[in-house]
Amino acid sequence: MPIFNIGDGKLTEISEIPFKLEKDLQKVTEQNMKTIFGIDFVRTEFELNGLRIDSLGFDKQSNAFVIIEYKREKNFSVIDQGFAYLSLLLNNKAEFILAYNENLKANLKKDDVDWSQSRVIFISPSFTTYQMQAIGFRDLPIELWEVKQYSNKTILFNQMKSPEKSESITKISPKNELVRSVSQQVRAYTEEFHLERKHVASKENIKTLYEEVKRAILSVGDGITIKPTAKYIAFVHKTNFVDITIQQSSLKLFLNMKKGELNDPKSLARDVSKIGHWGNGDYEIQMKTPEDIGYLLSLIRQSYEKN
Numbered sequence: 001m002p003i004f005n006i007g008d009g010k011l012t013e014i015s016e017i018p019f020k021l022e023k024d025l026q027k028v029t030e031q032n033m034k035t036i037f038g039i040d041f042v043r044t045e046f047e048l049n050g051l052r053i054d055s056l057g058f059d060k061q062s063n064a065f066v067i068i069e070y071k072r073e074k075n076f077s078v079i080d081q082g083f084a085y086l087s088l089l090l091n092n093k094a095e096f097i098l099a100y101n102e103n104l105k106a107n108l109k110k111d112d113v114d115w116s117q118s119r120v121i122f123i124s125p126s127f128t129t130y131q132m133q134a135i136g137f138r139d140l141p142i143e144l145w146e147v148k149q150y151s152n153k154t155i156l157f158n159q160m161k162s163p164e165k166s167e168s169i170t171k172i173s174p175k176n177e178l179v180r181s182v183s184q185q186v187r188a189y190t191e192e193f194h195l196e197r198k199h200v201a202s203k204e205n206i207k208t209l210y211e212e213v214k215r216a217i218l219s220v221g222d223g224i225t226i227k228p229t230a231k232y233i234a235f236v237h238k239t240n241f242v243d244i245t246i247q248q249s250s251l252k253l254f255l256n257m258k259k260g261e262l263n264d265p266k267s268l269a270r271d272v273s274k275i276g277h278w279g280n281g282d283y284e285i286q287m288k289t290p291e292d293i294g295y296l297l298s299l300i301r302q303s304y305e306k307n
Helices: 022-031 033-037 078-091 093-104 129-134 177-183 191-195 204-218 290-306
Strands: 003-007 010-014 040-048 051-059 064-070 119-124 142-150 154-160 225-228 233-237 239-246 251-255 283-287
Touching (some): 022 064, 051 093, 078 129, 191 239, 204 251, 204 290
Parallel strands (some): 119 142
Antiparallel strands (some): 051 064, 225 233, 251 283
């Protein structure tokens, strides 16, 4: 899709500039990993057991490692390479913990990591139709990101989505030992995972309430993405601004704002700054009916603008 610059009512096409080297793409990604993906950069060129990981990151929202690979060629298998990297991670946890602690001067422990939310990101100027079809599984912990560089010093990172999420990867490849072993430890969490849990599956009123709240949140502004995790469903604009946990008879929403920052005349939000909770921020809102959605939206908008 062409991109244009507008001046004096006239459009001038902005030309795409290919990355000359894979290393150039890797460098700009590693230097801006927090801005692009919201994850911390850990290490470059991590070699282990004959495999080399281009970039290693860590997602503090999910407490999980993220492996990033850069591809300029098109003849690689998303599934085979992705699961090979995940297998390397799961079978060498101590080495990854050591890399994190050495490079970030931290004291991360193996039990601090949610290994089930590990994932692989492939970054490339383009992907084939076959590669796009390969990510059409509902539980695949692999992401494809297309990157374009333009002559006006603009770079576009765009996550590619498969049109439909079909079967589980384990049903399609039941005899693939690598896929089977990794899938027992890693999964890609979805909205359906939260909506179909035993305590929620039969509660149509709660599912309907979630859909109404979801539509309201998405109307707050542009560029909002939904990122389900093991514990909650996150709504993200640069960072999480509201997280939702779905319960048997209500929704719990967590606003990512510090105590004292929220203007809440009706005192709908509860201060949870001193108690343990799953979502981000110091404010929790419990909803059982859609009656307060209009007022709720005013609170959510504050968190969106803050983040």
